[in-house]
Amino acid sequence: MKIELSEKLKLFKPFLFEELYRKERSERAKGRDIISLAVGDPDIPTARGIVDCAVNEVRKGLNHRYPNTKGNENLRREISAWHKRRHGLEFHFNDEVSILIGSKEGIAHLPFVVMNQGDCCLIPDPTYPTYRTGVLLSGGRIHDVPLEEKNAFLPDLGKIPRKVLARTKLFFLNYPNNPTGAGATLYFYKDLVKWARKNGIIIAQDAAYCDIYFGKPAPSILEVPGARDLAVEFYSASKTYCMAGWRIGWVVGNSKLVCALNQLKENIDSGPFNAVQNAVAFALKHHETIVPPIREIFKKRSDAFCGALEASGWKFPRPGGSCFIWARPPVKCGSLDAVLFMLEKAAVLTAPGSGFGKFGEGYIRFSLTEPEAKLKEALRRITALDWSGLK
Template identity: 75%
Template sequence: MKIELSEKIKRFKPFLFEELYRMEKAERAKGKNIISLAVGDPDIPTDSSIVSCAVKEISNAANHRYPNTKGNENLRRAVVDWHKKRHGLSFDRDKDVSILVGSKEGIAHLPLVVMNPGDYCLIPDPTYPTYRTGVVLSGGHIYDVPLNEANDFLPDLAKIPQKIVNRTRLFFTNYPNNPTGAGVTLEFYKDLVKWARKNGIIIAQDAAYCEIYFDKPTPSILEVQGARDVAVEFYSASKTYCMAGWRAGWVVGNSKVVCALNQLKENIDSGQFNAVQNAVAFALKNHGAIVPGIRERFKARAAAFSEGLRQCGWRFARPRGSCFIWARPPVKISSIDAVCLMLGRISLLAAPGSGFGGCGEGYVRFSLTEPEPVLAEAVKRIGSVNWGK
C-alpha cells in the first residue's frame, strides 16, 4: 500500500534546530572537535534546590496519577503570586492561567483556537519557527512583518497593509527577541495594544526570555491598560530557570483565549507530570535566589562574546536580552555560506539567519549556551577566519 501524506504535512519543512543538530552530529562522526553555538539549549545546570524538590515530588505516589490539564493548583497559585510580585498584576488562577508542556506547545496550539481557514496571522521576520506551525494547521495565511535593525528590530505597524490587517486575527511578538536579542519598552506595548484593540487583533507575546534582560527589567504587555482585552503572554521555565528538558511553561492573559486553549489541550494532552509542576512552583517561589545569578552569567557572556566579535570585524546591534548574538560577518556573504564556511574551516556551528526568515539573510545567530571557556575558544576560532579567501 502506498501511503499518501496530508497536504498540510507537506507544507512543513524540517525544523531548523533539528537540522542543525543533524549537521553537528555528522561533523562529530568525522572526528572533528565541533563547537556548536547553533541552538539555545542552556548549559547551566538546573539549580540543585529545584532538583532536590523534584526528587522529593517524584517519590510522592500521589503525583503518579494523571495531572489536571490546566495545571495543578500549586503551580497556578505560584504563577499568580509571581506575576503579582514581578509585574504588579492580578490573575484569576482558574480563568486567566493555563500550564503548558513547555511554552512551545501552547504557542503551536494557539492559532487553532482563534483562527479560521483564510484568516491571517502576522509573524515577525526574523522569527522563532514554531509561530508558523499552528497557522498552517488551522488553514490560515501568514504575513511576515519585517524586524529591521534600523528600527531596533521592532515591527513598524504603519507599514502593514490595511487590507491584510482587516483579515488578521493573530499577531505573534517576542521580546526579549529570539533571534535578534532586541528589547522592548512599555511605550511600544501601549502603541501595540491601542492598534490591536482598534483592529480587533489578538496579540500573543512570547516572553520566554523575559528574565534574561541586560538593562531594565522587561515589561509585560499585560501591564498596559486594556491589554487583557486583546493579549495573552507565554512564559517558559526553560531559559529562566535553565529547565529546558523539563518541558514546563504557562500562558496568562485574556481569560476567553486562555480557557479556549486549555479546552483544546484537554482533547490533546493530559498535562505535565505533577512532580515537574511542583518543582516549577518551587522555582517561582524562590525566583530571587535562583535567577539573578543566571541572568548575570548570560549578561557577562554576551558582553565578552560581543567584544570578541567586534574585534573580529563582525557588525551587530548590542543585545538587550536573551541568550543570543545576532550579527553580520565582516564581509558580504549569505547566511548559509557563512555558517558552512565556519563549520568547514574552524569546526564551529552557528545558526544561519536566513533560517529565521527572509529578513534574517546576511545574519548569523550565535547561542551563548556553552561554558565560558568554550565561548572564548569559539571567538578565537572566529578570529582566525580569513573571510577574503
C-alpha cells in the same frame, strides 16, 4: 502498502534546529571537534534546590496519577504570585493561567482556537519558527512583518497593508527577541495595544526570555491598561530556570483565550507530570535567589562575546537580553555561506539568519548556551578566520 502522508505535512520543512542538531552529529561522526553555538539550549544545570524538590515530589504516589490539563493549583497559584511580584499584575489562577508542556506547545496550539480558514496571522520576520505551525495547520494565512535593524528590530505597524489588517486575527511577537536579542519598551506595547484594539487583532506575546535582560527588567505587555482584553503572554521555565528538558511553560492573560486553549488541550494532552509542576512552583517561589546568577552568567558571556566579535570586524547592535547575538560577518555574504565557512574552517556551527526568515539573510545567530571555556575557544577560532577566503 504505500503510505500516503497528508497534504498538511507538506507545508512543513524539517524544524530548523533539528536540522542543525543533525548537522552537528554528522560532523562529529567524521571525528571533528565541533563547537555548536547553533541552538539555544542552556548548559547551566537546573538549581540544586529545584532538583531536590523534584526528587521528593517523584516519590509521592499522588503525583503518579494523571495531572490536570490546565496544571495543578499549586503551580498556578505560584505563577499568579510571581506575576504580582514581577509585574504588579493579578491573574486569577483559575481562568487566567494555564500550564503548557513547554511554551512551544501552547504557541503551536493557540491559532486553532482563534483562526478560521483564510484568516491572517502576522508573524515577525526573522522569527522563532513555531509561530507558523498552528497557523499552517488551521488553514490560516501568514503575513510576514519585517523586524529590521534600522527600527531596533521592532515591527513598523504603519507599514502593514490595510487589506491584510482587515483579515488579520492574530499577531505573534516575542520580546526580549529571539533571534535578534532586541528588547521592547512599555511605550512600544502601549502603542501596539492601541493599534491592536483599533484593528481587532489578538496579540500573543512570547516572553520566553523575559528574565534574561541586561538593562532594565523586561516589561510585560499585560502591564498596559486594557491589554488583557486582547492579549495573552507565553512564559517558559526553559531559559529562566535552565529547565529546558523539564518541559514546562505557561500562558497568562485574556481569560477567554486561556480557557479556550485549555479546552482544546483537554482533547489533546493531559498536562505535565505533577512532580515537575511542583518543582517549577518551587523555582517560582525562589525566583529572586535562583535567577540573578543565571542572568549574570548570560550577561558576562554576552559582553565578552560581543567585545571580541566587534574587535574582529563583525557588525551588530548589542543585545538587550536573551541568550543570543545576532550579527553580520566582517564581509558581506549570505548567511548560509558564512555558516558553512565557519563550520569548515573553524569547526564552529552557528545558525544562519536566513533560517529565521527572509529578513534574517546576511545575519548569523550565536547562541551563548555553552560553558565559558567553549565560548572562548569558539571565539578564538572565529576571530582568527580570514574572511577573504570566503568565495
